[in-house]
Amino acid sequence: MYKISAQNYPIIQEWVAQGSRVLDLGCGDGSLLKTLAGTRQVDGIGVEISHEMILECISKGICVYQADIDKDLSEWDDGSFDYVVLNATLQVITRPYRVIEEMLRVGRFAIISISNFGYARNRLRVLAQGRVSSSARLSGGWHDTPVLRYVSLREFMSSIREIGVEIMDARYFFPFNVVSSTRWPLYNLLAKEGIFRLRRA
């Protein structure tokens, strides 16, 4: 499986208000919700599809709902949550626009992190090896990697604006653990990942 992005936790904690209601899509073993429950006293629910992860969450006392994010968000009423988080999961989703729209329907704010396919190393790898599916964040071959979406930060940001989503806040992850909230020149080439706080424009 792709790596679970724990480096984003401090930023998510910073963005999520004390005591808010949080829905974590693709919550994995529930570690983000556990963190947020500890530091921000959030009332959180995770959504997961994997039986093993469901068992992990339930055994930890994390509230989890087994569902396919691509299909099942419709069960929650509008505005049920303050924040809906999609951490390192967007790339495995079949219908990302629909999911983003659903996130901003059931929640007031969305937090989405993505890895940057435009990052220099990814570009070089494709260029040098001619192989698309061996980027650092992928496992397996093209036929069995869970990652379906290859997107750069620039593409992501301009396209979600087009569907009426406002980027309130962003953090870019550069090599050597440099995290910046300003969009430096060449960010689309040099940043490995980005995380965004979004709301309806």
Added chain:
Amino acid sequence: MNHTPTLVETQVLPVERPFRFESGDILPRIDIAYETYGRLNERRDNAVLIEHALSGDAHAAFYHRGDRKPGWWDCMIGPGKAFDTDRYFVICSNVIGGCRGTSGPASIDPATGRPYGLTFPPLSVRDMVEVQRVLLRHLGIDRLKCIAGGSMGGMQALQFFCDYPFQFESFICIASSMKHSAQQIAFNEVGRRAIMADPRWNDGNYYDGVPPEGGLSVARMIGHITYLSEKMMQEKFGRLKKDKESRAIFRPSFEVEHYLDYQGISFVKRFDANSYLYITNAIDNFDLKTSLSSRDRFRGEGRQRGAHLDDMRGKRGLVISFSSDWLYPPSQSKEIVQLFSAFNVQVSYTEIATEHGHDAFLTDYARPSEIIRGFLSSLS
């Protein structure tokens, strides 16, 4: 390995005082049949209440002396199992209106010296809950770690949890619903009609003679069709015939006919037709949401209507459904999750992938056991 089966006996608690039904009707006395497994700890806080389904009884686990088969949920209850009797004190009782030791239509009316039959009061899921409160008081238990049940047992668990949330730390609801759909009511109605169309039913007065076995077994056969998935039925029976040589017409010949015949016949030996009518009627009329906002809760310990629902905040819940269950489909379980989330209960939901239909809640124990064990051990 030489396992001596753990023996248990069903106990009967005679309650020699009037019991008032939700309908307002009163029985002068009742019996409550129950079993317990494991030990109540010194702090009296490790009790788990198990709720049985339509055809179940108090005998949930272990063996009765001389029996070859254990209780109906033995795969889930016992040392090291999902409901670990080394850790928890597990209680299960037969529902009121039933026929397995707790008072029901076949019980003797002290006023007439004859079985109640249809003079037994109309029954609700809430009545089942209230009778269990009498039992819990007798056992000296007022706080429970968990209440759990599947199918009709899930309905009781939800009703009990909602009516007395301060008594429970958590609930587990498996393959159940907060109200029956038209389809579920329809199947039950066909079952009831089968019983009532049997001339031996005789308006419920059959206790002196032969009971309406034909009608009751047909009701059970219908039930069993709804408990299995189409795929499983096909795989299990297909078009296989038991006796290919037989020339007798309209005798059971297909394997599936024999299976249903067997289920029907073995059911009439242990179940009372009137109980079947009363209990199916109770679950058809069960509507959790409506019952929570209903006008008068006359046994409600003087609480303001609805105020007690706030006690659910922060409690824990677990809802489990089975993918191929078309009688109590996953969508009904999801509705339960949404309702309890709205009450601020921390509800988790899992859908177990299985081909075994509704029956899975009695047979597919591996995954549910892991989940339930994890859930219970995560409680405080």
